[in-house]
Amino acid sequence: MNVDHLRRILEGVRSGAVEVEAALALLRDLPYEELGFAKLDHHRALRQGVPEVVFCPGKTTEQVVGIVEKLAARNRRVMATRASPEVFAAVQAAFPSAKYYQPARIIVVETGEAPPVPGRDEPYILVISGGTSDIPVAEEAAVTAELLGSRVERLYDVGVAGLHRLLDHRQVLFGARVNVVVAGMEGALASVVGGLVANPVIAVPTSVGYGASFEGLAALLTMLNSCAPGVAVVNIDNGF
Secondary structure, eight states: OOOOHHHHHHHHHHHTOEEEEEEEEHTTTSOOOOOOOOOOOHHHHHHSSSSSOETTTTTTTTHHHHHHHHHHHHSSSEESOOOOOHHHHHHHOOOOTTTTTTTTTEEEESSSOOOOOOOEEEEEEEEEEEEEEGGGHHHHHHHHHHHTTOOEEEEOOOOOOGGGHHHHHHHHHHHHSSSEEEEEETOOOOHHHHHHHHEEEEEESSSSSOOGGGGHHHHHHHHHSSEEEEEEEOOOTOOO
């Protein structure tokens, strides 16, 4: 249930094209729908502009498919994150047009016309990864931003072990409206980028690295302790 859908219902009631009881039936599950194992927040798109997104880990395949079916009945686009190929196969059986973005591990089900793709002259978000091993989390961030309507550029494997790789792309780095920096190990790349650019930096620590990286904790603490201004830090591996 998004703003446009709600507006059509209300305009239908005003014009007499939709009976009051029919409108009540359509609105009955606001703000949420009870499934027993889940309470679907159909009101979220009205509050935040984006419908509820399905986080797949910890759910059974049947639960994921059931939630996607209910969300798809009310939204033009449904997104599920951290989905395995097996979960995608089950969703695709119910929705043959479903798409799987790998390695982002994101499933997308479109039930209506897809929104227009931003043009090449639109401002862009730059997603940067320290290494190739960080790409799954970086792709989660990039695909999420694209699905939310942003133009995204990618700059991968430009970590601090070879800063010349980053500096060779100064123009795309400086031209971004936001830089999303995804890095594991010690996570120093976010500080480097934050010290170079004027635009906001969103730092995403990953669990990539050897023992002393403590599954991303070292990168998280480095990013939180950055001396560079304008760096905001999210949770470990949280590309979404």
